[in-house]
Amino acid sequence: MKAKVLINRENILSTIDDRLYGSFIEHMGRAVYGGIYDPSHVMSDNYGFRDDVKALVNELKIPLIRYPGGNFLSGYNWEDGIGPIDSRPKRLDLAWQTIETNEVGIHEFMRWAKELRIEVDMGVNLGTRGIDAARNLVEYCNFSGGTYWSDLRKKHGTEEPFHIKTWCLGNEMDGSWQIGAKTAEEYGRLACEAAKVMKLVDPSIKLVVCGTSISTLPTFGSWEQTVLQHTYEHVDYLSLHMYYGNHENDISNYLAKSLDMDRFIKGVIAICDSEKARIKSDKTLNLAFDEWNIWYHTLDTDKQIEKWQVARPILEDIYNFEDALALGCLLITLLRNSDRVKIACLAQLVNVIAPIMTETGGATWRQTIFYPFQQVSTFGRGKAMLTRVVTDTYDSTDFSNVPFLESVVVENEESEELIIFAVNRSTEELDTALYLQGYNIQSIRECSTMAGHDLKAVNKKNQEFIRPIPNRHIRQNDTCIEVSLPALSWNMIRLKI
Numbered sequence: 097m098k099a100k101v102l103i104n105r106e107n108i109l110s111t112i113d114d115r116l117y118g119s120f121i122e123h124m125g126r127a128v129y130g131g132i133y134d135p136s137h138v139m140s141d142n143y144g145f146r147d148d149v150k151a152l153v154n155e156l157k158i159p160l161i162r163y164p165g166g167n168f169l170s171g172y173n174w175e176d177g178i179g180p181i182d183s184r185p186k187r188l189d190l191a192w193q194t195i196e197t198n199e200v201g202i203h204e205f206m207r208w209a210k211e212l213r214i215e216v217d218m219g220v221n222l223g224t225r226g227i228d229a230a231r232n233l234v235e236y237c238n239f240s241g242g243t244y245w246s247d248l249r250k251k252h253g254t255e256e257p258f259h260i261k262t263w264c265l266g267n268e269m270d271g272s273w274q275i276g277a278k279t280a281e282e283y284g285r286l287a288c289e290a291a292k293v294m295k296l297v298d299p300s301i302k303l304v305v306c307g308t309s310i311s312t313l314p315t316f317g318s319w320e321q322t323v324l325q326h327t328y329e330h331v332d333y334l335s336l337h338m339y340y341g342n343h344e345n346d347i348s349n350y351l352a353k354s355l356d357m358d359r360f361i362k363g364v365i366a367i368c369d370s371e372k373a374r375i376k377s378d379k380t381l382n383l384a385f386d387e388w389n390i391w392y393h394t395l396d397t398d399k400q401i402e403k404w405q406v407a408r409p410i411l412e413d414i415y416n417f418e419d420a421l422a423l424g425c426l427l428i429t430l431l432r433n434s435d436r437v438k439i440a441c442l443a444q445l446v447n448v449i450a451p452i453m454t455e456t457g458g459a460t461w462r463q464t465i466f467y468p469f470q471q472v473s474t475f476g477r478g479k480a481m482l483t484r485v486v487t488d489t490y491d492s493t494d495f496s497n498v499p500f501l502e503s504v505v506v507e508n509e510e511s512e513e514l515i516i517f518a519v520n521r522s523t524e525e526l527d528t529a530l531y532l533q534g535y536n537i538q539s540i541r542e543c544s545t546m547a548g549h550d551l552k553a554v555n556k557k558n559q560e561f562i563r564p565i566p567n568r569h570i571r572q573n574d575t576c577i578e579v580s581l582p583a584l585s586w587n588m589i590r591l592k593i
């Protein structure tokens with residue numbers, strides 16, 4: 097089978113916001129306790145955070161991390177996580193039916209993120225709490241001093257404000273599972289008032305208002321419309337959440353699910369722009385896809401895990417090869433919408449539906465999905481090009497006209513390279529010609545692929561066999577670059593320009 101990828105140097109889609117490669121750490125499962133934090137581990141630093149986990153996080157080049165939830169956020173009292181660790185309360189976390197020890201709170205997490213040079217995207221609880229707790233938290237984190245909350249921060253050892261720039265106004269407030277779930281009307285009013293006071297404390301902050309938590313909810317669309325009617329001029333981003341999975345064990349349908357992500361994003365953009373038109377605003381609202389990933393392996397099995405333990409090991413999906421391909425399609429979809437999606441958070445980072453796995457007290461390893469994310473986050477910086485893909489298509493159970501080739505091209509001026517990301521959804525090899533108008537291609541720096549594995553094969557401790565390897569089937573001719581993309585493969589090509 098044959099395909100073409102065409103770009104023209106003049107046709108730029110967007111300057112990619114680095115925060116497109118954000119991630120997420122929630123107080124749930126073994127993400128924090130037994131994940132990033134494990135004080136008795138031999139590799140832990142003086143504060144109890146694992147250096148071996150930090151090293152893997154560093155490999156992912158994450159610019160931003162959403163914290164502390166998630167569903168956890170909607171029942172969380174942030175004040176429980178400040179002050180002397182020994183006197184912090186142990187609480188029931190009703191969202192995940194776990195015991196929360198509060199050993200890690202704002203100061204500990206901010207120190208960890210600062211060391212890794214990751215910006216924190218902090219959530220305020222709009223489930224059980226409201227505008228008072230939200231404004232106090234902004235004052236605690238961002239006000240310089242001389243007031244009750246800012247002085248308390250200093251008393252707890254942090255003289256300089258944390259200067260947290262991005263804040264989430266609650267989490268998934270439309271979901272019936274959410275503690276303190278609200279109607280669109282109730283949430284829209286509350287989010288608007290919380291936004292106002294938070295920006296009164298610190299006018300420089302940027303706010304993310306909750307959109308739909310799953311695009312299949314019957315309230316999708318009307319939720320956004322109502323919430324934006326209340327908040328449009330007070331917020332900076334609207335959130336989207338979505339998880340995919342191969343529930344029906346049908347690879348062609350599974351790999352097509354990125355088309356649903358694309359439709360979802362375009363639908364939300366249309367809703368934002370219709371509100372902009374209605375109120376005649378000059379402001380264009382951008383999107384924060386602040387939870388996205390593959391999540392399905394543990395949906396049933398987690399029900400058997402004993403409740404009310406600390407660090408209950410839930411959502412520990414072990415990803416296989418086909419999950420890496422599906423994730424690659426989702427990453428390309430985010431890039432193809434990067435003119436409006438400015439923040440995205442792979443949910444989550446460690447142990448909980450995560451690219452990085454740990455044993456509590458033991459080893460770490462990279463899951464299959466680690467690699468496409470790492471390659472895109474490392475090299476997919478700069479400008480996303482309007483990328484035309486000419487390819488045959490197929491129909492699957494839920495989708496029509498699915499392109500066999502999913503691809504996007506990025507130009508990185510700083511490193512003087514063009515980077516092509518591509519997934520071959522077909523079970524045949526795809527001979528692909530890259531026509532790169534306006535560029536002088538000097539050399540092929542790298543051509544790598546993840547291919548040829550059993551679709552259900554997984555990585556394990558000391559067995560990270562599913563990873564990119566060189567693809568030598570690439571050559572440059574007078575008019576284009578020709579590359580053969582293996583059947584069912586994730587690919588990255590880097591060209592020096």
Ligand code: AHR
Pocket residue numbers: 122165166167168267268309387443444
């Ligand atoms: O990431 C796991 C959970 O998925 C989050 O807590 C919640 O926001 C979403 O439903």
